[in-house]
Structure formats: structure tokens, C-alpha cells
Amino acid sequence: MKLITLLTDFGLQDGYPAIMKGVIWGIAPEVQIADLTHSIPAQDILAGALALGRAAPYFPPGTIHVAVVDPGVGTQRRAMAARIGECFFVGPDNGLCTVLLDQAAGAIQAVQLDRPRFWLPEVSHSFHGRDIFAPVAAHLATGVALDELGSPLAQGVVRLIIPQPTPLAAPGRRGWRGQVIHVDAFGNLATNFTRQHVPSTGNPCLRIAGQEICGLASTFGEGRPGDLIAMLDSAGQLSLCEVNGSAARRLTVAVGEPVELYWQD
Amino acid sequence: MKLITLLTDFGLQDGYPAIMKGVIWGIAPEVQIADLTHSIPAQDILAGALALGRAAPYFPPGTIHVAVVDPGVGTQRRAMAARIGECFFVGPDNGLCTVLLDQAAGAIQAVQLDRPRFWLPEVSHSFHGRDIFAPVAAHLATGVALDELGSPLAQGVVRLIIPQPTPLAAPGRRGWRGQVIHVDAFGNLATNFTRQHVPSTGNPCLRIAGQEICGLASTFGEGRPGDLIAMLDSAGQLSLCEVNGSAARRLTVAVGEPVELYWQD
Amino acid sequence: MKLITLLTDFGLQDGYPAIMKGVIWGIAPEVQIADLTHSIPAQDILAGALALGRAAPYFPPGTIHVAVVDPGVGTQRRAMAARIGECFFVGPDNGLCTVLLDQAAGAIQAVQLDRPRFWLPEVSHSFHGRDIFAPVAAHLATGVALDELGSPLAQGVVRLIIPQPTPLAAPGRRGWRGQVIHVDAFGNLATNFTRQHVPSTGNPCLRIAGQEICGLASTFGEGRPGDLIAMLDSAGQLSLCEVNGSAARRLTVAVGEPVELYWQD
Numbered sequence A, B, C: 001m002k003l004i005t006l007l008t009d010f011g012l013q014d015g016y017p018a019i020m021k022g023v024i025w026g027i028a029p030e031v032q033i034a035d036l037t038h039s040i041p042a043q044d045i046l047a048g049a050l051a052l053g054r055a056a057p058y059f060p061p062g063t064i065h066v067a068v069v070d071p072g073v074g075t076q077r078r079a080m081a082a083r084i085g086e087c088f089f090v091g092p093d094n095g096l097c098t099v100l101l102d103q104a105a106g107a108i109q110a111v112q113l114d115r116p117r118f119w120l121p122e123v124s125h126s127f128h129g130r131d132i133f134a135p136v137a138a139h140l141a142t143g144v145a146l147d148e149l150g151s152p153l154a155q156g157v158v159r160l161i162i163p164q165p166t167p168l169a170a171p172g173r174r175g176w177r178g179q180v181i182h183v184d185a186f187g188n189l190a191t192n193f194t195r196q197h198v199p200s201t202g203n204p205c206l207r208i209a210g211q212e213i214c215g216l217a218s219t220f221g222e223g224r225p226g227d228l229i230a231m232l233d234s235a236g237q238l239s240l241c242e243v244n245g246s247a248a249r250r251l252t253v254a255v256g257e258p259v260e261l262y263w264q265d
Helices: A016-027 A045-058 A098-103 A128-141 A247-251 B016-027 B045-058 B098-103 B128-141 B247-251 C016-027 C045-058 C098-103 C128-141 C247-251
Strands: A003-008 A032-037 A064-068 A079-084 A087-092 A108-112 A166-170 A173-183 A189-194 A205-208 A211-214 A228-232 A237-242 A258-264 B003-008 B032-037 B064-068 B079-084 B087-092 B108-112 B166-170 B173-183 B189-194 B205-208 B211-214 B228-232 B237-242 B258-264 C003-008 C032-037 C064-068 C079-084 C087-092 C108-112 C166-170 C173-183 C189-194 C205-208 C211-214 C228-232 C237-242 C258-264
Touching: A003 A016, A003 A045, A003 A128, A003 C016, A016 A032, A016 A128, A016 B003, A016 B032, A016 B045, A032 A045, A032 C016, A045 A064, A045 A098, A045 A173, A045 C016, A064 A128, A079 A128, A087 A128, A166 A258, A189 A247, A189 A258, A205 A237, A211 A228, A237 A247, B003 B016, B003 B045, B003 B128, B016 B032, B016 B128, B016 C003, B016 C032, B016 C045, B032 B045, B045 B064, B045 B098, B045 B173, B064 B128, B079 B128, B087 B128, B166 B258, B189 B247, B189 B258, B205 B237, B211 B228, B237 B247, C003 C016, C003 C045, C003 C128, C016 C032, C016 C128, C032 C045, C045 C064, C045 C098, C045 C173, C064 C128, C079 C128, C087 C128, C166 C258, C189 C247, C189 C258, C205 C237, C211 C228, C237 C247
Parallel strands: A003 A032, A003 A064, A064 A087, B003 B032, B003 B064, B064 B087, C003 C032, C003 C064, C064 C087
Antiparallel strands: A079 A087, A079 A108, A166 A173, A173 A189, A173 A258, A189 A237, A205 A211, A205 A258, A228 A237, B079 B087, B079 B108, B166 B173, B173 B189, B173 B258, B189 B237, B205 B211, B205 B258, B228 B237, C079 C087, C079 C108, C166 C173, C173 C189, C173 C258, C189 C237, C205 C211, C205 C258, C228 C237
């Protein structure tokens, strides 16, 4: 059973993701299709790349991820398909697969989608998800080899720069300066600090929006409702959470908000 | 592999579309089900008909479209199933399949759903999507013939009047008067002008909400972020878009807004 | 064909439900998965229990319902799986399956999920939906026996108290005092009165938010647009509805609002 996932910034209201499913099932009637999310903020390629990176590791080997956050649709930006470690990516060559590439264990092979026989007969200028990416993913699912779908991608794949923490230097303190990179539906604030940034001893503190939270919790249950806590979340990122509440609303912060992680030297 | 799609105004929060899936899979365990959209504005039959028309052409022949935007549920409005060209429609006889009918190439055969043996044993007065339409679609998917499901639909199918552009007569100018018929999640404004309304030469202009946009773009890439552009969208409709933005928010307009398309004679 | 449903308070934006699907399909590639809803208000176990109770009766026997509204994730609250009549439940032992238990015809057998060999290799403190419940449901779908998945659940299953109507005693009147227990996307207000609370004769009235609605309609069609009507809804609950409108917005009420049902003695 082949598995295809869809991630877009289309929203669910207009039926665009369903149209992609119709195209896929017309070519590959047996595949299972999972919607990763269609709520990526419009044109936010970085948010799409991060969401794909959070989800992909939990799908079985061979899963084909179709991702369409595509402000350059209809322009000279290339369309691509790639084997990235154990999974496949189909979408625009605009950085959407950056986190997949960073996580990949195993070979990477990428092609430029330049063979219209694997597309819909008519290609619009604004909906390549339907006209190119969905049919290509379906053909891949039916067993067409990757290098049949297009020519090798010259000059490599476009990559985004994922914001990384930088060392914090202050008298008597060590730590990192980072930022919020994702706010989930609960209002939990995921930072770009991971386990590797957290000291194994000491009492690390986080500073965000003028608030200081010291100590790491390991579960929500260690706080009382309304407490702000810091914990490593289920994706391995250090997160700020309000127990049974929304840290995002409490602190009125969004993606990009600076965060400091520090401890006594 | 049989394919059923669902389109409703139920929203996703209450689980009503899932209940329809449970009913379908109880009768036809092997079908694939795609949610077209459940965000049709409440009771807006025209919006439902248009959304169905945009999506249906991309589904494989034999797909069964179940559509439920049904302000007359429980009253004398008839329930129907029909073969419309290459696809099937199951839903209320209230105009929801108008655009499918307009697009159909091939025979149309419609029946009134008047045989309770294909329904759930108990039929409520307010959720025929669950009690009648889902089980009928499932029986259709398992191979029950259309004319088994009900009697021929007397007096034909109810049709909506889809707003059409009218000629614009002004000294020295030619063109059309039309309106916005769909606003998508990006805030793109689709009008009821299609390729046939656009002159092959000259420099057509659109006027909407006191703004004039001249010339047609063929991709978003021809504008800069923030530009208002006009282009034929992926459904073949002339649309107004703000590059990397929302034309609907920029112009504060909604479905029904008058638009003029004109050019020098 | 095995069927798994998912109900959570995760929302759709972050991809958490899709991650659960990836885990399930990695273990049980052939199952069908239906999203019941992912819009349960955050941490609202009662709303989750009620939504599960509305949907489950319409799924075929053997369906596995995975439900995750789990404020106690990572604490001492137990994880459970159970056969409840003809269906299965997998989720936290926090009352989420209360309505399923109330509705069950047939035996109930519950186990505590205490055997990590049926989980993901790494278990986080905050996403047991992914790490425990999804893989356990998938193993159940592939044929692992319930009592393989864990030890018998000591001391029984946690149950919520579902608010029940109480008799109304007033001179010359009989009736019940109840409350709104669900507001759907249309703004219909479902109360905790059911058919059994409604007298078979007489002219019952409802009082809510200072308004009185007398008589029961059997369809929306008995009122005119804008009318407030009371009717037994498709789940068998006495509901207040505005024809073609939103009773919730009209009355500005929410879940918990007191309602009286009464009639002349």
C-alpha cells in the first residue's frame, strides 16, 4: 500500500486539496492519502518546511510527501521530485524540503520535473499542485522510477536558512540566543533550542517577552493550571507552555520572538 | 476502487462528515472517501454548486459526489441521485448539481430517492446526509443500479440560475458587467468572466470597488508583492489577486461585488 | 477492512493528527482512518466524550475509536484500551469513553496500556496520541488481542458525570431543568433533554436566556427563516435552532446555559 501525504497553504475551504486527491486517485486508485496540514500561513515556505520535518519521520519508508507552498508558481522556479533518505518529496524547488534534507540518513537523488507526459494535459499558471505535483506523485506511487520523471536537478536543490541559536556571551552566564520557530494550536511556543542546547546540570532559565522561566519540566503535570513551564516537546524542541492554557496568548508573542536560554557558568 | 466525495456546509468541528463516512464504510467498506469541503457557507446552495463544479472534473469517471447543503431538509424538497455525464450526484434536489449539469458531456439520468430499503432504518428530520444520502451513495458504490434506488425524477431536476455577465454598452467602450462569484482562502476574487469574455486583442481593464486594473497577467510572477493583478485562474475564471496578499481584504469586497470588464472598441 | 477513527483537541493546523496516521499506517497499512473531529475545545474531556457518543453508533462493528483529549498526559493518569460493546476505545483513562460506556450493549473489557512493546520505541511526555495510542490501535487492527495489549484495568474505568436534567417543581407546572450541552457549527443548541423528557401530550415550552419557545417542530421547514424553534435533533436531543440562522449567536449563549422545559400539569 503506497502512501502519499499532502501539505499546502491552500486551506480546506475551497476544495483545492481534494482536487489533488481526485487527480492522484485517477492515476493511482489504491494509494492512501493523508493530509499533513493545509493551514501553513500563505506563502510561508519556512513554516511548511518545518511542519514537513516534524511529520515525515513518523511515516513509513517509501511515503511520498507532496508539499505546495509556492509563491513562485508559474515563474522560472523549478519543479522537483526527490528521494530523500527513505522518503520522497514532490513540490517546488524553493526550500520546502530543507528540513527533510537536514534529517535525511541515506542517499539523496533529485530530478527537475520537465517531462509533461507525467502531468495533466493542460497546465495552469497558478495551480501546479493539481497539474504537475499530484500527477507526478501518483505516477511515482504506481512504480515509475524517479529518474523517469525528469532530468537530474542541475546545481542542487534550493535550501532555506533555518534560524539557528547563537552563543550568548555575558559575564558569569552561558547560554544561547534563539527564537520561537513554531506556535501550535494550543499556543505552545516551540523554540529552536533542542536537547543539545540544554546543559546536563544546573538550572537553566529562559527569558522571553520580559518573563523569566527557570527549570525544565518533563510533563505538563509538574505545573498547575496557568503556570508557564519550559519543557522539551514531542518534536525534541525546547518549548514554552502554559499549563491548560496558551503561552502565545499569555505572552502575546509569535514566530520570530527572541528567546534566551542561559545558566550560571 | 470506488470513490465517493463529500461536500457539505456542516463544518468539521462536530463530526457530522465523519458520521457519514461511518455509514458509508458500514455498507461499502472498500470505497475511498475524499472531503471536497465542509466549509460551504451555511445554506448557500449556489456556493456549493460552484465548488462542486470546480472539483468534479478532476475526479475519475464513476466518482460519486455526495453534496449536502440542504436548507429544506425534512420538508417536501425531493432527495435525488443522478448520473451526470461520467459522474454521479447524490443529494437534495435543490439546485446543488446545477454546475455539474451545465458541464456534463453525456447522458443525464435522475431518480427520486423514494425507496427506504436503501436508507438507514431510522430517518431523522434534520440529517438526511447521514440517513439517506450516505447510505444511498454507498449502495451505488457497491453496484446497485441507479434506477433501483428510486423512481424517475418527475418534472426534471431543480436548477439554480448561475449569475451570468451581461454586455456593457457605453460610448467608445465594449465589455461586460459581471460579479465576484467566489473568494478563496488566499483572498483571490474569482469573477464570472471566463476566457470567452476576454478579447483576444487590445488592453482589457477591470473595474471593481473603484479600482481599475488594466492588462492581464499570466502568472503571479509578473507582478511584485502587493500588486493587484488580473489573470485567468486555474478554474478558467478571470480573477483579481494581490500578489502575495489578499485582494478581498485589500478591496474589502465579497461574493456578489459588481465587476466591469471593458476595452476600447 | 478495519476502521480507525481519530478524535482529538489538536486542531488541524500543526499536522498532529496526520502524524498519528503515519504511525498507524506504518504498522497497519490497510486500515481506513476517519477523522471524527480535531476541534474539541482544548482539554475539554466532556465535549470529547459527547462527540464520541454522537458519532460512534454510526460506525460499523469492530471500529476502533482513538480519542485524545488528555490534559493529564505524562502524569500518573492511566492509558487504556477497551472493548465497549461492539466497538473499541483507545485513549487516556480520564472519562473520555463515558458516553460510549453508557450506550454500550454488550460486554465491556478494559486493559491498562502497560506493555511498551506495542508502543513507539521512544515515548514523549506530551504526545501519547502518537507514541502510545496510535500504535496500540494499529496493533489492535492487525489482530492483536485486547488482553495482549495490557493488564486488566484495576478499579474500573474513570467516568465523567454527564449533566442530567432534574425535575422542575413549580405550582401548576411540571417539567425539567437542564442545560445546553453542545453547540454545533450552525449555532444549534443541543440540550440534555431527550425524547424521554418530552411529554406525549400538551404543549411543552422551553425557556432559555429569557426567551420562551412553545411547541415542538419536527422539521426546520415548519418555521420561517429567523424563527426560533425547538425540535428533537438528529442525535435525539431536544435542540433550539434558528431557522437558517444561529440560535447561539441570537441568544448569545454557550455550553452550560440553563434551560427549562415545562408544561401545564
